[in-house]
Amino acid sequence: xxxxxxxxxxxxxxxxxxxxxxxxxxxxxxxxxxxxxxxxxxxxxxxxxxxxxxxxxxxxxxxxxxxxxxxxxxxxxxxxxxxxxxxxxxxxxxxxxxxxxxxxxxxxxxxxxxxxxxxxxxxxxxxxxxxxxxxxxxxxxxxxxxxxxxxxxxxxxxxxxxxxxxxxxxxxxxxxxxxxxxxxxxxxxxxxxxxxxxxxxxxxxxxxxxxxxxxxxxxxxxxxxxxxxxxxxxx
Amino acid sequence: xxxxxxxxxxxxxxxxxxxxxxxxxxxxxxxxxxxxxxxxxxxxxxxxxxxxxxxxxxxxxxxxxxxxxxxxxxxxxxxxxxxxxxxxxxxxxxxxxxxxxxxxxxxxxxxxxxxxxxxxxxxxxxxxxxxxxxxxxxxxxxxxxxxxxxxxxxxxxxxxxxxxxxxxxxxxxxxxxxxxxxxxxxxxxxxxxxxxxxxxxxxxxxxxxxxxxxxxxxxxxxxxxxxxxxxxxxx
Numbered sequence: 001x002x003x004x005x006x007x008x009x010x011x012x013x014x015x016x017x018x019x020x021x022x023x024x025x026x027x028x029x030x031x032x033x034x035x036x037x038x039x040x041x042x043x044x045x046x047x048x049x050x051x052x053x054x055x056x057x058x059x060x061x062x063x064x065x066x067x068x069x070x071x072x073x074x075x076x077x078x079x080x081x082x083x084x085x086x087x088x089x090x091x092x093x094x095x096x097x098x099x100x101x102x103x104x105x106x107x108x109x110x111x112x113x114x115x116x117x118x119x120x121x122x123x124x125x126x127x128x129x130x131x132x133x134x135x136x137x138x139x140x141x142x143x144x145x146x147x148x149x150x151x152x153x154x155x156x157x158x159x160x161x162x163x164x165x166x167x168x169x170x171x172x173x174x175x176x177x178x179x180x181x182x183x184x185x186x187x188x189x190x191x192x193x194x195x196x197x198x199x200x201x202x203x204x205x206x207x208x209x210x211x212x213x214x215x216x217x218x219x220x221x222x223x224x225x226x227x228x229x230x231x232x233x234x235x
Numbered sequence: 236x237x238x239x240x241x242x243x244x245x246x247x248x249x250x251x252x253x254x255x256x257x258x259x260x261x262x263x264x265x266x267x268x269x270x271x272x273x274x275x276x277x278x279x280x281x282x283x284x285x286x287x288x289x290x291x292x293x294x295x296x297x298x299x300x301x302x303x304x305x306x307x308x309x310x311x312x313x314x315x316x317x318x319x320x321x322x323x324x325x326x327x328x329x330x331x332x333x334x335x336x337x338x339x340x341x342x343x344x345x346x347x348x349x350x351x352x353x354x355x356x357x358x359x360x361x362x363x364x365x366x367x368x369x370x371x372x373x374x375x376x377x378x379x380x381x382x383x384x385x386x387x388x389x390x391x392x393x394x395x396x397x398x399x400x401x402x403x404x405x406x407x408x409x410x411x412x413x414x415x416x417x418x419x420x421x422x423x424x425x426x427x428x429x430x431x432x433x434x435x436x437x438x439x440x441x442x443x444x445x446x447x448x449x450x451x452x453x454x455x456x457x458x459x460x461x462x463x464x465x466x467x468x469x470x
Contacts, residue, residue: 066405120368130405133355133380145368146380150403168385170301170365 001195001233002171004115005147007156007180008125010204013102013135016041022098026091035080038206043079047072052126052155062153064128070096099127100134105201109140111226114235122147124165124178126155157188166194179229183216190217197221197229236430236468237406239350240382242391242415243360245439248337248370251276257333261326270315273441278314282307287361287390297388299363305331334362335369340436344375346461349470357382359400359413361390392423401429414464418451425452432456432464 009015019041027035051068054060073096077084084092115121123132123141125148132146147165154160166173173193180186181201190196196219202209215222223229244250254276262270286303289295308331312319319327350356358367358376360383367381382400389395401408408428415421416436425431431454437444450457458464 120372129380129382129386129403133404137355137379143380144372145364145378147364151364151386168364169368 001119001177002175003120003122003169004177004179004197004229004233005122005124005165007178007182007185008123008127008132008135008148009099009102010201011179011181011199012108012123012141013104013139014201014204015045015099015102016204016206018102019044019098022095026095030082032080032082040076040080042205044069044072044076047075056155056158062149062155064150065099065126066096066128066131069099097134100131101138102135104139104141105225107225107227109142111228111230112142114227114230115233116142116144118235119233120144120169124148124156124161156185159188159192162189162192162194166192177220177233182212186219187217190219195220197223199223199225199229236354236412237410238355238357238404239412239414239432239464239468240357240359240400242413242417242420243358243362243367243370243383244334244337245436246414246416246434247343247358247360247376248339248374249436249439250280250334250337251439251441253337254279254333257330261330265317267315267317275311275315277440279304279307279311282310291390291393297384297390299385300334300361301331301363301366304334332369335366336373337370339374339376340460342460342462344377346463346465347377349462349465350468351377351379353470354468355379355404359383359391359396391420394423394427397424397427397429401427412455412468417447421454422452425454430455432458434458434460434464 006012016038020037023040024037027033027037051072055062073092074084112121122143122145125132127148128150129146132148135141136143147168149155149161151168152161152164154164163173166176174195177195177197178186178189179197179199181199181204186196186198198215198219200213202213221229221232223232241247251273255272258275259272262268262272286307290297308327309319347356357378357380360367362383363385364381367383371378384390384396386403387396387399389399398408401411404411409430412430412432413421413424414432414434416434416439421431421433433450433454435448437448456464456467458467
């Protein structure tokens with residue numbers, strides 16, 4: 001193994017809590033306290049896969065996630081009946097940037113620091129470079145490089161998102177361990193020859209989460225958290 | 236200012252000393268002690284600009300620097316009358332990888348660590364991502380991201396090498412300070428609207444260096460070394 005590459009939203013950071021917190025502030029500033037911020041986070045996130053699918057299918061060229069998030073935010077607010085034309089300039093941008101300032105799960109920084117001593121560590125996220133850099137600087141994520149969709153010009157789970165990463169790092173696919181809390185991400189990575197590590201994040205989607213509670217295949221590593229991952233990697 | 240982006244070969248690392256050391260080992264293993272390793276480093280480096288020019292002009296698609304270095308190495312060895320067909324497998328690759336393991340100038344690590352506290356720091360090098368990652372891990376260069384030619388798909392001093400970097404970081408060009416020991420790099424960056432910082436490296440080309448000893452224009456910052464740069468940036 002030469003490198004550990006990480007899914008980020010859900011695996012490294014708790015996007016739902018962070019987006020809900022930003023939405024709560026937005027709602028309270030606009031007298032919209034009747035709305036559930038967690039539900040808003042879920043509704044916004046629900047447009048994530050369809051937006052990327054347009055790029056994956058070739059209907060639309062690669063478009064960075066900040067732009068997709070912004071389009072999805074406007075659609076979500078419109079779905080809530082909120083008149084975005086009445087908002088102050090900059091408010092949508094500020095809410096959209098909440099994805100840049102998400103908190104990592106508590107085991108992340110220590111686990112990554114240990115893995116970094118022996119391996120290349122990098123995000124393999126659908127998030128764009130500026131988003132990943134902002135997040136990393138605030139949360140002290142010690143990445144060796146920012147990889148992911150903007151570098152490979154491909155959104156996971158497209159095969160190019162994994163194969164180009166190996167090509168760029170000049171390693172064999174199996175020398176990269178893809179780390180994710182999502183079985184479908186690992187399944188796509190394995191089909192491209194990458195090694196795989198599953199770390200369950202059982203509250204990513206809130207207390208009632210029903211998906212990705214268990215590994216769905218015999219992944220190369222199944223770890224409780226990033227410190228357990230570092231243990232199993234011999235760091 | 237939001238980000239400091241750095242030229243690497245010459246500005247961050249002492250490529251000539253590192254390449255000469257690798258060449259010296261190679262020569263001594265092959266009974267070629269009559270050759271001057273510094274001269275070999277210069278001869279190899281001399282093919283650097285013409286090789287990139289083929290990509291810049293569109294005669295050839297973007298090709299990563301590890302590949303260009305390898306082609307240039309074979310041409311340089313052939314120019315020395317060395318039969319590369321007689322070498323053991325892996326020897327050319329090992330010599331080529333010397334570019335991954337260059338030493339930084341003594342002020343670099345401390346200066347970068349200070350700048351990183353307040354700004355995004357990234358290489359804006361013609362070197363490819365794997366090369367930059369290997370170098371950074373060995374030399375402890377605390378980059379926030381690896382930018383440069385492989386990310387922008389453009390070799391400096393092409394304008395796209397600078398403008399795409401600003402686009403990727405989602406900042407105005409003037410919010411990036413391009414740091415280089417080479418006036419022509421800064422001149423191209425300034426034409427794209429970037430801020431500029433000159434740090435002289437008067438022995439990059441050896442004791443008889445005649446170029447880039449002084450700033451050729453009124454760059455925004457002129458610093459003695461990276462610690463002076465951090466001082467002037469208020470870090």
